[in-house]
Amino acid sequence: MWRLKIGEGGPWLKSGNGHIGRETWEFDEDFGSEADREAVDSAREEFSKNRLRMRHSSDLLARMQIAKENGFSLDLHKTRDDDGRSPLLVATTGSSTVSETLRKALDYFAAIQAHDGHWPGDFPGPLFTTATMITVLYVTGSLDSTLSSEHRREICRYLHNRQNADGGWGLHAEGESSMLSTALNYTALRLLGEGGDGGGGPGMSSSSMLIRARKWIRDRGGATMIPILGKVWLSVLGVFEWSGVNPIPPELFLFPSWVPIQPGRLWSHFRMAFIPMSYLYGKKFVGPITRLVVSLREELHVHPYEKIDWKAARNSCAKALSMLCCWIEKSNSDAFKRHLARVADFLWIGEDGMKVRVCAGQLWDVAFAVQAILACNIAEEYRGTLKKAHDFIKASQIMDNPSGDFSRKYRHISKGGWGFQVADQGWQVSDCTAEALKVLLMLSRFSSDIGSDQMETCRLYDAVNVLLSLQAWNYLYFSLHILNPNGGYGTWELARTYPWIEIFNMTEIYADIMVEHQYVECTSSVMQALVLFREKDPWHRKDEIDQCIRGATEFIEKLQNDDGSWFGSWGICFTYGTWFAIEGLSAVGQSYGNSTCIQKACKFLLAKQLKNGGWGESHLSSTTKAYTNLDKEKSHIVNTAWAMLALMKAGQAERDPTPLHKAARLIMSMQLSNGDFPQEEMIGSFLKNGPLCYMAYRNIFPIWALGEYQKLVLQCDLQWPTF
Template identity: 40%
Template sequence: MFGTTLSYICMRILGEGPDGGQDNACARARKWILDHGGATYIPSWGKIWLSEDLYYPHPLIQDLLWDSLYIFAEPFLNCWPLNKLRDKALQVTMKHIHYEDENSQYLDIGCVEKVLCMLACWVDDPDGDYFKKHLARIPDYLWIAEDGMKMLSIGSQLWDTAFAIQALLASGLTYEMGPVLARGHDFIKKSQVKDNPFGDFRSMYRHISKGSWTFADRDHGWQVSDCTAEGLKCCLLLSLLPPEIVGEKMEPERLYDAINIILNLQSKNGGVTGWEPAGSKNWLELFNPTEVSADIIIEYEGVECTSATLQALVLFKKFYLEHRTKEIDDFMSNATKYLESIQLPDGGLAAAGKTYDNCVAIRKAVEFLLENQLEDGGWGESYLSCPKKEYVPLEGNTSNLVQTAWALMGLIYSEQGLLNFLVHKLYTHAKNGTRHQAEAKGAVDAEKARSFEVVTFGDVAARSRWHIRGVDWLERESRGIKPFCRKRQRRMCIDKIH
């Protein structure tokens, strides 16, 4: 209802008639809205944007409550001395808004906050520099897809680049891809956050960020644990290759800063949070103002963040044995226990650092994957699994290429040989090597589905062989040993999968 109603309104504002749009888009959208109860069923976020004309109904009790605010409360609060308190509250609010704006170069943490902060700056001063700086960063959120212009939740430049580089490294085509790897390496090094938020950031309720990587780029400024882990992994792996191919490796001190970020984001239970350390009480969720997102008021540990940081630290130890050894060992031990402790009864999560033969959690995870393999050999999972906290297949039991890749990598990493799937499923890309858009691959905050388009056949097939052998292959590359011919590489990948 949220998306359909606002999209319908935008089409009408942009000039489409009641029956306008491609294939009668407006008429079909209007019918869907009415068939599902009408625009009044839109969640509170939608009501904010629709409230200008007050098109949703008001029961009498609500009218009495709001009228009391307009008639009594607001005039009363504008009288001295209460108006001083009101002015102070508004000043503090704008101070926090400006602090967030300036620390993120007016990108803010995401599109929802960006729009609201920009609106607040316009109300505060329509001709001011703050509002004009906001306008300059709007293009960062807009992009043109196959079916028209869309808006990002936030850019994913670092996230996409890190996985693309790891896929290219895994392909064994280092020399052919040298210029691409060098440019990607340069972007990752430039994208690392080099300073903490300015000023007394603790008083502004911000955490350290020096040494981290964000989801987008350095301008964004918000540290993310798994993005930091993936950026760190890329820098470590690329440091094994000759600098004349991929550029100079990152300085150890900057790698140490990244490790400091990761270690600071582990909770007492061993899990790792996404943005900031956990610490607030669960009852604060009672103040959640949204109707579309659960568990967003406080920080929670997540299996994805825990897994990514654990993998990064395992790799880091191969390069720097003496740096904060005990802290890293404790982190890894506690993270592994956390992953084992939150595994679902159906085996839907895999523990780290163990094998199919010696770990019950791994065996349960493998059984879960094999039981949910589809007839065509692939895997497909609906975004509904996130809010429901249980496995839900895609509608029609169809498979999804990226989720097939993830499942396959999980089976390979478990070091067991029951890889019973159809290899041709992995070749569902176009002739130019790209793939067609498919269903959402994951979600943020459990409710907001997202599409990630980074995993390819090379990342699955070649990367599987590479990860099983560890970093030995890259070490051979750094000694100047030429890679296998492409035909032999492809043959070995397929043999490994079989």
């Protein structure tokens, strides 16, 4: 049985904080009871049976283990009804009070907190990341030493469960089949030893799976139709030719730093992929041509490999990349060994199988979780949970800047910031820093002794310094009139080049990836944090903070759409952005009574409420930039919670609480008997075509919304309002 290990180190690993937040899985034949193993097998079978209807796992393996360690039993033996929920676990709300719902939800959520204070969980997103890791392990000869037979079995299970009915794989779990994911996942299965002889695991037929996938690929012109990222990986493997890849010239790094297209000026995440891709392109590196590689040349292409017009194929359509580059330079290097030691950090197992996570969100989830708990009248009863979360946040602060002359390496200051994941990851993020700072300030207000070791003032100052350094108008490389600074906040760094650089976007699948843009969510988080900090320490860098808040406020006001909404870039979508905007504007004293922006926003949200009282927004909103409901006017518990939080912050309870009553009733009706809430459609987003699944959101935001609802709407613990 698989065991989740928290905060453990190992050979070739370095950590600045004792590996706090690290999550790895290890197979242990003796771990767990017979009943545990039966429950896990049952959960796997149930997911596989419903995989085409219920696209997301519920992270049951990790949650069961942690809950058991915390003395809380989770029953995984359940059968789903037509709505995908267990008839035994559907909550009844007729006589349930909000307090009872919250207590059950908080008891459950506290039970799945790890001992170091964070909430472990999957972070599903792109469906091609697992295949890229398999490819680099195969090319470097590390596949057998890194992945056991149990790893392979679970990865094959995952790829089977994620295959669409037409035989292909989508860019994400809810997406239509794409050549990128299908060709790479087909290749990964073959590299893992799957062939025409079956062996795909219980209930699986690898031959059937591969035959359908190969047919899908060949029916659509073969692998020459794959986007550039796939072309790079197939070229590395030797089943595509580098002459068929559009240029990724490493010579761009020879440009002076002031040239707009110099890679150091590009968005950090694109830069992290471009650097190794350009290295591989410059080397024209190809791995060993094995018999399997030769076979794949025939399987993936419609025409004989030696007759393909590779130049015509050019326009037919970061972890693993960096690790491969280190191996090419020196296969036995310490750098490669350190990369290899971190492979386990990216592997995650659920009832759907094992996959490679694009990342994790330990710090981000903890910051939101604390705010959700503090929103509840009974927060004091979860003091232990809050203390562990406080200690995790404190330990996760980045204590140093990048090594050496980091500005020459195009890195921003990081000392005092927080990242999305853990401190060892090392990249500061504006909104993560803001939310962490905000939570620490909120906890100090809630209880002066919540942590036996309170945050030192100098570390709070370091966090403020990071936030002030990241505002758009602080960048000095270009004159102000060229970059047109707007007072908003991006994610990791400042904008370093012109927006028109986006015309060079080569990904063919993602948008707004070349330049660091500014976002309403990041800007709002920073505003809220600085307002709280200013109340605590009104004279520290007063003028700069005041100016920062004014600029951020103007940015949010100008960004509002004509219909009253704001576009959310990191969540889905207009519901998410509008919630953040209202929170930010409210933090600086704006209200429904004095702000036309908030008035328009409330009108927008109320117009999108569904008949059942909820809100349900599709990930297609991010792609089309137009509000799109989920199919069949389905509601989503997290969208509903965001809308509730926004409306309550804007004083909806004082005008007409009926929409809030309806929304609260819906959330309560969806609670399961163990206190959990159902996992629904993807609710996170990046780059307008990359939906993500934040596993903890289904717990955090219903708790947060109902906690605020009880305080702001019901005023006291009343029975459910009648209509």
